[in-house]
Amino acid sequence: MPVPFEALIPLGLITGFFGVSGFFFQKLKTSINEGQPPRYGLDRWDRVMLDRDYRLTGTQRGQTHQTAAPSAFATSSAWNLEKEHL
Amino acid sequence: MSTFREASHITTGKFVDPTPAPAEAAHPEVGATSAPLKSAAFFIGSYCKDYNEDFMLCKEENNDPAHCLKEGRKVTRCAMDLITKLRENCEKEWEAHYKCLEKHNQEYYACRKPERTFNECVFSKLKLEKVIPGASNTPVHLRENTIYN
Numbered sequence: 678m679p680v681p682f683e684a685l686i687p688l689g690l691i692t693g694f695f696g697v698s699g700f701f702f703q704k705l706k707t708s709i710n711e712g713q714p715p716r717y718g719l720d721r722w723d724r725v726m727l728d729r730d731y732r733l734t735g736t737q738r739g740q741t742h743q744t745a746a747p748s749a750f751a752t753s754s755a756w757n758l759e760k761e762h763l
Numbered sequence: 764m765s766t767f768r769e770a771s772h773i774t775t776g777k778f779v780d781p782t783p784a785p786a787e788a789a790h791p792e793v794g795a796t797s798a799p800l801k802s803a804a805f806f807i808g809s810y811c812k813d814y815n816e817d818f819m820l821c822k823e824e825n826n827d828p829a830h831c832l833k834e835g836r837k838v839t840r841c842a843m844d845l846i847t848k849l850r851e852n853c854e855k856e857w858e859a860h861y862k863c864l865e866k867h868n869q870e871y872y873a874c875r876k877p878e879r880t881f882n883e884c885v886f887s888k889l890k891l892e893k894v895i896p897g898a899s900n901t902p903v904h905l906r907e908n909t910i911y912n
Contacts, residue, residue: 755777757770
């Protein structure tokens with residue numbers, strides 16, 4: 678009996694859809710994180726350090742090894758506010 | 764008191780303190796971000812051990828931020844001093860290591876090769892060695908094979 682090629686069409690479609698969406702999702706994640714994989718498993722220390730990195734460099738995942746912080750760093754800290762629950 | 768908790772994810776804005784800055788000049792702060800600091804962490808620990816211990820003991824007495832400002836400034840100055848030294852001597856190896864860390868969620872296990880070159884450079888130029896306190900057998904950063912050990 679010859680190969681049932683019609684059965685391979687939905688297989689190809691499913692593989693194609695998985696591949697295309699996975700490709701675009703990967704591109705989206707790396708573009709948000711400036712070409713690096715995203716950070717995961719973050720605890721409070723990591724979140725505070727990420728906020729400090731943002732204040733020092735101006736971008737979310739930028740890194741720098743300068744010795745002294747710019748003078749604006751001393752006054753750029755801010756507290757996040759959440760909605761009041763009354 | 765340590766009852767502060769972070770704001771939930773749904774935040775409505777940022778609060779910037781409106782009180783004017785104090786009259787005295789602001790002191791310099793460390794300008795390195797998280798990945799370079801993590802990369803140089805053990806060297807900062809051994810180079811600035813005395814000042815760090817001073818600060819921790821001071822905090823032990825009284826957790827008020829205003830109590831340990833002097834010791835804190837010494838810690839900052841020591842860390843900045845080491846960062847200057849690392850920039851002069853081992854900048855390329857340091858950059859390679861922390862860029863590798865950034866690609867791997869800042870996990871040490873993923874970046875042993877650049878770490879080895881960086882540690883060798885720092886040991887030869889600055890005579891600082893990475894020591895993991897309380898390591899029983901071969902420390903994990905010196906093992907050749909971490910899977911079948």
